[in-house]
Amino acid sequence: MSVLDPYFIKHGKVIEGLASAAEQIPEDKIMWKPYDKAIPWIRLIDHTSIAIRHLIIKALKEEPFDFPACFFDESNQAKTPKEAAKAMRDSWEELKSFIQSQPEDFYKKEVAFTKGRKMTVEQIVWFNYEHNVHHRGQAWIYARMNGVTPPSIWGTEQPD
Numbered sequence: 624m625s626v627l628d629p630y631f632i633k634h635g636k637v638i639e640g641l642a643s644a645a646e647q648i649p650e651d652k653i654m655w656k657p658y659d660k661a662i663p664w665i666r667l668i669d670h671t672s673i674a675i676r677h678l679i680i681k682a683l684k685e686e687p688f689d690f691p692a693c694f695f696d697e698s699n700q701a702k703t704p705k706e707a708a709k710a711m712r713d714s715w716e717e718l719k720s721f722i723q724s725q726p727e728d729f730y731k732k733e734v735a736f737t738k739g740r741k742m743t744v745e746q747i748v749w750f751n752y753e754h755n756v757h758h759r760g761q762a763w764i765y766a767r768m769n770g771v772t773p774p775s776i777w778g779t780e781q782p783d
Contacts, residue, residue: 625723625727625730626730626745627722627730627745627748630745630748630749630752631719633752634715634748634751634752634755635715635719637752637755637756637759638711638712638715638755639712640759640773640774640776641668641671641711641755641758641759641762642707642708642709642711642712643708643774644668644759644762644763644766644773644774645665645668645669645701645704645705645707645708645711645762646704646705646708647704647766647771647773647774648664648665648668648704648707648766648771649769649771650703650704652664652769653665653703653704655765655769657764657765657768664762664765664769665701665703665704665707666700667758667761667762667765668707668711668758668762669700669701669707669710670694670758671711671754671755671758672701672707672710672711672713672714672715673693673694673699673700673710673714674693674694674751674754675714675715675717675718675751676699676714676717677689677690677693677699678690678693678737679718679747679748679751680714680717680718680721682734682735682736682747683718683721683722683734683744683747684721685734685735690737718748722744722748729744730743730744730745730748731743731744731745732744734747759776763776
């Protein structure tokens, strides 16, 4: 058993929830936002997969990353809810595969993260988990504000 197994289980569920939530966004609402300065609905979900690919994976591979500019590069952005869902699932598989291909003690390795601070792989992946949980909550609020019942998280959501 790997130290990161609980992370893979928990984050995998969050990723699937976000991907399922992306698939529920009505086509005519992808750019909807609750107020002018808010991030649009599709970008809220989509930017989490951009972060995995262009920040988290690159940091773990010790490759240069262009943060936060990667979020504004239109070539990184999904155009449809289906694309956003696929990007979520694909980026998660890419991250998981990379980590699982590393030595058992990889989680202890320190790498440079944002603003040049050093963090262990374990700290970075749990940071990413928390980031995605935060945006899952926002996505659920966006859905509810638009009359959409989001995917069940704990089994407490009831159909309208």
